[in-house]
Amino acid sequence: HxxxxxxxxxxxxxxxxxxxxxxxxxxxxxxxxxxxxxxxxxxxxxxxxxxxxxxxxxxxxxxxxxxxxxxxxxxxxxxxxxxxxxxxxxxxxxxxxxxxxxxxxxxxxxxxxxxxxxxxxxxxxxxxxxxxxxxxxxxxxxxxxDGSYEGILAWITVNFLTGQLSGQNQHTVGTLDLGGASTQITFLPRFEETLKETPGDFLTSFEMFNSTYKLYTHSYLGFGLKAARLATLGALNMEAVDGQMFRSSCLPKQLEAEWHFGGVTYRYGGNKEGETGFKPCYLEVLKVVKGKLHQPDEIRGSSFYAFSYYYDRAVDTNLIDYEQGGVLEVKDFERKAKEVCDNMQRYNSASPFLCMDLAYITALLKEGFGFRDNTLLQLTKKVNNIETSWTLGATFHLLQSLGMTY
Ligand SMILES: Nc1nc2c(ncn2[C@@H]2O[C@H](COP(=O)(O)OP(=O)(O)O)[C@@H](O)[C@H]2O)c(=O)[nH]1
Ligand SMILES: [Ca+2]
CATH class of the missing domain: 3.30.420.40 (ATPase, nucleotide binding domain)
Structure with missing residues (x-):
């Protein structure tokens, strides 16, 4: 051996x-x-x-x-x-x-x-x-x-694992993926109206398991959780950061630290003199999302599967159990964001970005996608012991293209 x-x-x-x-x-x-x-x-x-x-x-x-x-x-x-x-x-x-x-x-x-x-x-x-x-x-x-495949393939994975792609009564669910650098929203539109009011490049037809699905999907580059931190700090897409200090009301007042992302080192810290807490922080993250995303009316009342950083931050704040996952409302993220941002000294053992991350997730869901306070989110890491990742959908697609199956 x-x-x-x-x-x-x-x-x-x-x-x-x-x-x-x-x-x-x-x-x-x-x-x-x-x-x-x-x-x-x-x-x-x-x-x-x-x-x-x-x-x-x-x-x-x-x-x-x-x-x-x-x-x-x-x-x-x-x-x-x-x-x-x-x-x-x-x-x-x-x-x-x-x-x-x-x-x-x-x-x-x-x-x-x-x-x-x-x-x-x-x-x-x-x-x-x-x-x-x-x-x-x-x-x-x-x-x-391609970003649109990321959304489609994750949607295929979740709906396959929950049994929605087989049999007669298909009640597919929409999916929300929040990565480090980009975020995806994908669902199967039910109303003619949605198809009419959606920009053409947000709609993709996809064939899988002998069915064709016309999906609404979009990948927002630069709107992942970590990219959003940089955007909030005003450091995203900067040519040279040269040891510049980026400050935010979403960070603990006395904090000064360094952060490595995408091969670049950023210096960041809290508002030493100025304001901190949920209110000023929410205004900061709002600037990152407001008016930048397409808001399909249809999703306001429906429930979605959410994973990756939605899951991780919900675990970090005890909103859900790490193994079990759970069902949350959009307003649960807002409640936690307020709790953490207004008590940053109490949460100082967790990531210094916890307040910013929760505020961003709240803003992304409400002001970005336009979800209601009571929209249900099913937070899932695994279904039947299989990771909810676009990789399974991609593997089906691969095996199909190789003529191996599916
Ligand atoms: N449960 C689960 N989470 C994953 C998997 N792959 C990535 N993630 C989560 O995705 C997030 C990071 O996103 P990442 O894929 O690195 O960034 P992206 O390139 O912007 O999509 C983290 O919350 C990870 O925990 C997976 O296979 N299973
Ligand atoms: Ca990812």
Missing amino acids: SNREMWFQNFLPPNMCPINAKANTFYGIMFDAGSTGTRIHIYTFVQKNPEKLPELEGEIFESVKPGLSAYADQPEKGAETVKRLLDMAIDAVPPHLWKKTPVVLKATAGLRLLSEEKAQALLLEVKEVFEESPFLVPEDSVSIM
Whole structure:
């Protein structure tokens, strides 16, 4: 046995070992190169009945931080993080299936924000890692994903996992994803009116499981949680930050610190002399979202699935349980934002950005998308033990395009 296997024995729970692989089992490997981290999703499918569609049996998931964009100037080092995750797949997939198992990486907003040159250098290094692996490397196996696909594929994942894409009575749910650098909203419009009043580039037809779905979807680049922090501080898209100090009423008064994002170091701090607290903070974050997003009337009354940073911040403030998730109303985020922002000294063990993040989430939901105070949000990290991520939808799409299934 190689050293690599020894090394992983400390990390892999027993069910990740490929002992139970059956003759009708196959795998798909999808990497999510997000702005804050890189993640590997190894999906297992079983073809139980040759007449039927294969079933999704399970997922192996692992992640590393920071994301590829943090290696903008060291692409080889960035690709090395991908290689370490891919080594996991070597152990998880039985050797005789390596050649038949496709591996794909799709990058999102972090790489979209880098210069073309730096992004391509990173992707090229990753491609080399794939080519050197024993897996099937399809054409376009390493790319930056279009933002509209990010929303559509996450919508496919959630609605597949909740059983809405099979059978007769399809009651699909809309999805909200809040990443580090971008955010997506996706739903299936029910009213003719919505289609009429929506800008054409917000509507995409998508074929999956023998149905065509005309979805409303949009990815707002620069409106992810971390990008929003920079926007609030007035530091987003600055050419040179040169040790400049960025201050905000959303931060603890006495705070002065440094923050690394997308390969840049920012200095930030609280309003030493001036105001702090929810009111001035909300005005600051409002400037970031007000009038910048399309507000479809139809969503005001409907409920949505929300994940990623919506989930994480709800966990951080005990609005939901980390394992269970839960159902919240939009106003729950506002209530927590007030509580945290008006008592920053009490929350000083948490992230110094907790107040800003909660205020931003509130503003994004209410003033950005136009949700009502009582709009229901189903916060979910996993459904049936599978991560609610666009990566599953992307894997279905991949297997479909390779003629492997679906
Ligand atoms: N539950 C879950 N959360 C994820 C997954 N991938 C990313 N996230 C969350 O997504 C957020 C970070 O967004 P990221 O993907 O890095 O940024 P983006 O490039 O702007 O989409 C964090 O809240 C992560 O916890 C996943 O597979 N499962
Ligand atoms: Ca993401």
